[in-house]
Amino acid sequence: MVNNKSPAVLAAGLTVIRGPRTVLRGLDFTVPRGQITGLLGPSGCGKSTLMRSVVGTQAKVTGRLEVLGHPAGAPALRSRIGYVTQDPSVYDDLTVRQNLDYFAAVLDPGRGATERRREHVTRAIDDVDLTSHADSLAGNLSGGQRSRVSLAVALIGAPELLVLDEPTVGLDPVLRRDLWNLFHAIAADRGATILVSSHVMDEAERCHRLLLMREGEILADDTPDALRTRTHAETVEAAFLHLVDQAATHPENQHPVANTQR
Numbered sequence: 001m002v003n004n005k006s007p008a009v010l011a012a013g014l015t016v017i018r019g020p021r022t023v024l025r026g027l028d029f030t031v032p033r034g035q036i037t038g039l040l041g042p043s044g045c046g047k048s049t050l051m052r053s054v055v056g057t058q059a060k061v062t063g064r065l066e067v068l069g070h071p072a073g074a075p076a077l078r079s080r081i082g083y084v085t086q087d088p089s090v091y092d093d094l095t096v097r098q099n100l101d102y103f104a105a106v107l108d109p110g111r112g113a114t115e116r117r118r119e120h121v122t123r124a125i126d127d128v129d130l131t132s133h134a135d136s137l138a139g140n141l142s143g144g145q146r147s148r149v150s151l152a153v154a155l156i157g158a159p160e161l162l163v164l165d166e167p168t169v170g171l172d173p174v175l176r177r178d179l180w181n182l183f184h185a186i187a188a189d190r191g192a193t194i195l196v197s198s199h200v201m202d203e204a205e206r207c208h209r210l211l212l213m214r215e216g217e218i219l220a221d222d223t224p225d226a227l228r229t230r231t232h233a234e235t236v237e238a239a240f241l242h243l244v245d246q247a248a249t250h251p252e253n254q255h256p257v258a259n260t261q262r
């Protein structure tokens with residue numbers, strides 16, 4: 001039986017090799033349920049690889065990786081996880097609703113499910129505030145609206161875990177703020193767990209918890225407040241730089257992760 005108090009994601013010794021490189025190096029971390037956990041770090045540090053591992057699309061994953069009480073990639077997880085990649089596939093020649101209908105049919109096929117699919121699609125469009133654009137062609141939408149379409153696709157079927165790979169990249173500050181408000185609403189109203197990556201450190205302040213990554217390792221696993229306090233920094237960005245310097249001068253202190261108290 002799955003214990004609902006168990007973390008949404010539990011990793012121990014998580015290692016991933018891509019080509020000649022060890023991209024994730026024996027990571028230990030947890031992602032608590034019902035909260036927004038930010039995965040932050042510079043470009044190339046391994047955020048997408050970690051997310052792909054969690055959703056089960058990454059090859060050459062070793063170590064322990066449990067997601068919602070199952071081994072990552074287990075078929076039972078398919079409808080329980082919503083995943084938005086960095087290059088979301090939205091079909092430009094279909095309307096917003098047709099895009100969602102298509103993905104809903106892939107997830108929940110058959111004539112018997114027509115009514116359920118319609119409800120899920122209508123709700124997902126409403127969740128991302130695109131009802132007034134439901135019949136617009138995706139190709140005619142702005143960048144921010146397209147991002148919301150791909151988020152709506154991930155919301156179909158009300159997944160327990162949302163994995164969002166840099167969802168705010170390239171968006172203006174107003175749209176970024178609106179999307180973050182939406183993430184908070186999804187976590188609060190549904191109790192959904194959100195694992196969201198970003199390389200923009202100011203977005204860290206919007207997360208309940210943070211996993212700070214660098215070069216395939218986790219530098220810190222903490223709340224933004226605790227991280228700032230512990231490093232005597234005013235911002236998460238300054239805290240991150242402090243931890244990078246600390247790891248460079250005292251590499252032996254990099255493990256275990258500094259603070260895993262919840």
Ligand SMILES: Nc1ncnc2c1ncn2[C@@H]1O[C@H](COP(=O)(O)OP(=O)(O)OP(=O)(O)O)[C@@H](O)[C@H]1O
Nearest residue numbers: 018019020021023042043044045046047048049050
């Ligand atoms: N197919 C591959 N073969 C070898 N190395 C790869 C391959 N794909 C990615 N990598 C390397 O793995 C590392 C991690 O990549 P990943 O995409 O997970 O980083 P990221 O933190 O998500 O970066 P970004 O924010 O730029 O997307 C990078 O150094 C990248 O060069």
